[in-house]
Amino acid sequence: MVPTDVVAALSVLNGHARAFGCGRDAIYQYKGLVARIYAAAGQANARPVGVMAKCNYCLGTGKFFCQYNGQTDDPCRKCARSGYVFLRFTETTIEGHSWHHPWISEGSEIYRRSVGASAIEYDPATRSIWVTKSDQQPANIGFGFVGDWQPNSKGEGTVGERAAELLNTVEDWLFATRPDGFDLRWDIERAQRAATGYSLRLGWIGDHCHYCGEPNIRIGQGHYVRPFEWTVRCCEVHSKMEVGTWDKRVPPAALTPAVLKWAERRSWSADKPGAAP
Known part of the structure; x- marks a missing residue:
């Protein structure tokens, strides 16, 4: 099974992803993979859950919003003029941590594996599911x-x-x-590919002007040099620099042991030309 420290780290990263932190899509891939592993072992403690929420397509108005013509009088195509939608999830409890997986994207598959079902069919009229297991009659579950x-x-x-x-x-x-057999091979490989497809945000680096040490700051100068994103502070004088003269090297203060370890997997090192002063 998955080590408990990995599950605990994923629970913190789940909140990080909700805040649109770095690696958001990759984190959701990791979380889904762990849930599938526990589900396949019958230890995900999964259950289908649902909640009514305001429709994001029409912002609760019930009227279709056209990106070209704006608000219309036509019924919203998502909520059929009700202004609300029924959101479905699979809730898993793993090592004491509760996660929620959107039903359409991965939740139904996690739940299917957790209960050993051969098929699951959603009934929109009753907002319930029909779960079919081998040699058994379909069971209706809300x-x-x-x-x-x-x-x-x-x-x-x-x-x-x-x-x-x-x-x-x-x-x-x-x-x-x-992978233990072929069943999870694609899930593992997909998560591994996602791991190298995002940048690490280093945040604000330094308290004074990056170029001269002036304490009175005018702007923050944002940088993106794969695989990092960071921001340095600039005084009034250096805020007027031409973009071509900006220092695009990763500040050494940001290259902590954990950051360097993370970068090593992306074939990046501080010894590369231009990586650091």
Whole structure:
């Protein structure tokens, strides 16, 4: 099974992803993979849950919003003029951590594996599912109450050393994982590809002007040099620099041990030309 420190790190990273932190899509891939592994072992403690929420397509108006012509009088194509939609999830409880997986994208598959079903069919009229297991009649199951949890709840992002520590914990396990048979091979390979497809946000680097040390700051100068994103502070004078003269080297202060370990997997090192002063 998955080490407990990996599951714990993923729960923190789940909130980080909700805050649109770095590696958001990759983190959801990791979480889904772990849930599938536990589901296949019958240890995901999964259940279908649902909640009514305001429609994001029409913002609760019930009227179709056209990106070219704006608000119309036509019924919203998502909620059929009701202004609300029924959101479905699979709730898994793994090592004491509760996660919610959107039903359409991966939740139904996680639930199917967890209960050993051969097929699952959603009935929109009753907002329930028909679960079929081998040699058994289909069973009708409703979507349970979500409790205190709500979709799109606020998360807490992190940057630099702390983000790298959490991501390293999960990705060290991920790249050491081998599929047990063919069933999870694609899920593991897909998660491994996602691991190298994002940049690490290092946040704000330094308290004074990056170029002269002036304490009175005028702007923040943002940089993106794969695989990093960071921001340095600039005084009034250096805020007027031409873009071509900006220092695009990663500040040494940001290259902590965890960050360097994270970068090594992306074939990046501080010894490369232009990596650091």
